[in-house]
Amino acid sequence: MHVGPQGRLVIPARLRRAFRLETGETLVARVEEDRLVLERPWSALGRLQRAFSDAVPEGVSLVDELLAERRAEVRREESP
Numbered sequence: 062m063h064v065g066p067q068g069r070l071v072i073p074a075r076l077r078r079a080f081r082l083e084t085g086e087t088l089v090a091r092v093e094e095d096r097l098v099l100e101r102p103w104s105a106l107g108r109l110q111r112a113f114s115d116a117v118p119e120g121v122s123l124v125d126e127l128l129a130e131r132r133a134e135v136r137r138e139e140s141p
Contacts, residue, residue, distance in 0.1 A: 087101075087102060088100065088101060088102075089101070089105045091105075
């Protein structure tokens with residue numbers, strides 16, 4: 062591969078076929094050490110979910126905790 066006009070990269074046909082990449086498909090780009098990594102959004106999401114799976118105990122809802130914090134904050138602001 063080479064960098065073309067305006068920084069564009071063209072993925073060679075054999076790689077597009079190997080990864081079953083379709084025209085117009087969205088890829089996520091990230092830097093990993095000195096490499097450029099391209100992956101599909103669902104692959105990136107799965108990787109992140111696995112990376113943080115141990116960070117939240119089972120049965121704990123971060124959404125519920127955030128809502129509870131926001132409600133408590135509102136109550137504090139409304140109190141004289």
